[in-house]
Amino acid sequence: MISLANSAARRSLRTVSQVRTLSSGIDIDVDHYSSGWNIDDIGEFTAKTGKYQIKTFNKISEKGLARFNPEKFEIMGSDWDSTNANAILLRSHKLQESEIDVSVRAIARCGAGTNNVPVARCSELGIPVFNTPGANANAVKELVLCGMLLGSRRIVDGVNHMKDLGAQGLAKERVEKDKSMFGGQEIKGKTLAVIGLGHIGASTARDAAALGMDIVGYDPGLSIDSALKLPNEIDLTDSIASAVANADYISINIPYIKGENGTHGIIGKNVISSFKPNAVLLNFARGELVDSEAMKEFLDNGDGRYVSDFPDDLLWDHKNAVILPHLGASTEEAEDAAAAMAADTISDYLQTGTIVNSVNFPAVSLPARPDGAIRMSVINKNQPGVLASITDVFAKAKLNIVQQINQSRGDVAYNVLDIDPTANHEAISMKDLQKELTMTDGVLSSRVVFGTPGCGYARNIDGQYWV
Template sequence: MIVSGRALGQLSRRVVPTRIAATAGTTRGLADVQVEHGRGEWKTYGDIDQYKLGMYQIKCFNKISPIGLAQFPTGQYDIRKDAEEGNNAHAILLRSHKLQEEDVPHSVRAIARCGAGTNNIPVARMTELGIPVFNTPGANANAVKELVLCGMLLGSRRVVDGINHMKELGKQGLARERVEKDKSMFGGQELKGKTLAVIGLGHIGSQTARDAYALGMNLKGYDPGLSVQSALRLPQALELTDSITAAVSDADYISLNIPYIKGEGGTHGVIGPEVISHFKPSAVLLNFARGELVDSDAIKQFLDAGDGRYVTDFPDDLVWDHKNAVVLPHLGASTEEAEDAAAAMAADTIRDYLESGTIKNSVNFPATSLPDRPDHSIRFTVVNQNVPGVLAHITDAFAKENLNIVQQVNQSRGDIAYNVLDIDTTGHEDVLCFKNVQERITMTEGVLSSRVIYGAPGMGYAKNLDGQYFV
C-alpha cells in the first residue's frame, strides 16, 4: 500500500499470505483467488493489533441506531463506534458529523449518511476520489410529514402564544379565572376546506399531500422533476401547476419540500420577493426542508405587512422573535423510528455495495442494479472518469490475460463511470490470479479504483492515487 502525503494515522506493517482462500459457497466453484501483489508486506493505517483481517470494517461518526447497525452480520463486519478508531475502514456511516477529507482513509470504498441531505459531506471531492456517497431518501419522510402537519396547526391557532400566555397567568395565579375570558385572543381557522400548496412532491411532499387530503384540504402542487413513483402516491384531486407562483397563488398553506442547491440555477432564496408577492396576506409558509430556501428579508416584509405566518425548524436571524413566526429546533427527523429506519437503510446500502457492487440511493454515482453473478465467476468492478476509451482498455486488459467476460454492466453519471464485469473462472486450474490484470487496469489513465469481489471480505481493493498504486 502506498501512502500519499496526507497523515491519516500511524503506518504499520504486517505480512499476510499471497493466496487467500475464498469463503465456502461464495465463489461458486472457485478454489482460490490470488489478489496480493507479492511485495512482501502489507501496510495499513491505525492500530494493527485491532485490525481484523477478513472482515469489513465500518467507521461510525455520531451515534448510529443499534437497529441499523444490527443489519451488519457480526461475523463479517467489524463496527467501530468510536470516531477515533476505524483507520482501516472500508466504509463510513454518519449522521450530522461534518466530514473532512482527512476523516476518509484511502481504504474507504463508500460513505453513507443516515438521512436525506448530504451537505455535511464533501460530495464533489469524494467523487473525484471515486467514492460513492449514499443517503437514505424517504427513511425520515413520515417523521417530517407529521411535523409539517403539526406546523399547519401551529400556524393556524397561535397555539404557542396561548401556551406562553397560560404559563404567565399561572405565575400570577389567574389561570382559572382567565382561561375562558382570554381564549378570544388566540382565535384561528380550521384546516378543512383550506388549500395546501406542496412545493416538491417527493417522499415527504407526497405523504404530506395524501394526509392533508384526508383532512379535507384542497391540494395544489409543483415539482418539475416529478417521478412516476411519486406521482402514483399523490391523491387524484391534487392540481399540478407549471410554476411555484401558480402553486402558491390563493393557497392558505404552503409546504416546502425541495432540496437546497447552491449556485446559479439552484434553489437558494427560491422563496423570494417575486414568489412571496403571490402569497395571500394570511398564508402560512411551512419550511421543514432547508432554511436557505427562504429569503429572510422578503419573508420578514411579508410577516410585517399582514397576518401571514412562517413556521420552520431552521434558525433565522431576522424573524426568530417575530410575533407571526414559529421557529423550532431542527426536529424533522428527530424520532426514534426515523433514526432506526435511516440507519437500517444506510447499512443495507453499504452492504449491497461492498458485497455485490450494487449502487442504490447514491447522490454522486449512477444507480446500478446488478443481476446475480453467474456460477463459476468472479465479480470485478472499476470506477473511472467518464471519458472516452477507458472501457476499451479495461476489456482489453482481461483479453490479454485470457480472462473471459461473461456478464458486463456499464453506467455513468456526470464525471463518473462505473463498470461491473463478471469473469469466467473455468479453465484456470486451482488458482485464479488477478494481480497483473488489476494493476494494469487500475493504473490505466482515467481509472480511480478497482475491486475484486469474492469470498474474503475487505480484500481485493486497489486505487490509483495520483499515479501511485495503492493496494
C-alpha cells in the same frame, strides 16, 4: 488533498494471501491488501482483515446497525484508532476529507440531504455517496401537519400565556377571558400548495387531502412513483408563483442546492409577493430556501405566518413566526428506518457491488455472481477509451468476461465484471492483474468482490498504486 509524504512507509502492506480452488481444480492465488491513510506511526498500525469495518459518526440507531451481519461486519466509532475503515455511516457530522481513509469504499448518510458530505470530492476520488430517501418522510410529514395547526391557531402563544398566568396563580381566573386573544381558523376547506412532490411532499398532499383540504402542487421533476401517491384531486401547476397564488398554506419540500440555478432563497420577494396576506408558509426542508428579509417584510405587513424547522437569526422572535429546533426527523422510528436503509445499502454494495440510492454514482442492479466466477468492480473517469482499456487487461490475461455492466453518471463510470478464470489453464495472480487494471489510465480504483471481507481494494492516486 492526499499527502504522499513518507510514501514508502505509508505504502507498507499487510498481506492476506489465500488460495481459492475452483470447481475446475485450478488454483487462484488471491493476494489482498489493506492499508491506511494519514498513519502517524506505521509501526503501531495493524491491519484488520476478515470483516468489513464500518466507521460511524454521530449516534447511529442500534436497530439500524443490527442489520449488518456480525460475522462479516465490524462497527467502530469515530474515535477508533484504526485508519482502515471500509465504509462510513453518519448523520449530521460535517465530514472532512481528512476523515476519509484511503481504504473507504463508500459513505452513507442516514438522512435525505448530503450537504455535510464533500460529494464532489468523493466523486473525484471514486467513492459513492449514499443517502436514505423516504426513510424519514413520515416523521417530517407529521411535523408539517403539526406546523399547519401551529400556524392556524396561536397555540404556542397560548401555551406561553398560560405558563405566565400559572406563575402568577391567575390561570383559572383568567382562562376564559384571555382565550379570545388566541383565535384562529380551521384547515378543513382551505387550500394547501405543496412545492416539491417527492416522498415528503406527496405524503403531505395525500394526508392533507384526507383532512378535507384542497391541494395544489408544483414539481417540474415529478416522478411516476411520486405521482402515483398523490391524491386524485390535486391541481398541478406550471410554476411556484401560480401554485401559491390562492393558497392558504404553503409547504416547501425541495432540496437545497447552492450555486447558479440552485434553490438558495428560491422563496424570495418575487414568490412571496404572490402570497395571500394571511398565508402560512411551512418550511421543513431547509432554512436557506427562504429569503428571511423578504419573509420579514411579508410578516410585518399582514397577518401571514411562518413556521420553520430551522434557526433564523432574523425571524426567531417575530410574533408571527414559529421557529422549531430542526425536529423533522427526530423520531425513534425515523432514525431506525434511516439507519437500517443505510446499513442495507452499504452491506449490499460491499458484498455484491449493487448501487442504489447514490447521489453521485449511477444506479446499478446486479444479477447473482455465476458459480465459479470472480466478480471485480472498476471505478473510472467517464471518458472515451477507458472501458476498452479495462476489457483489454482481461483479454491479455486470457480471462473470459461472463457478464459485464457499465453505467455512468456525470464524470464517473462504474463497471462490474464477472470473469471465468477457467478459460486460462495457467496459474493466475490476481495481485498482478489488479495492479495492472488499477494503474490503467483513467481508472480510479478496483475491487475484488470475492473472498475475504474487507480485502481486495486498490486505488490509483495521482499515479501511485495504493492497496
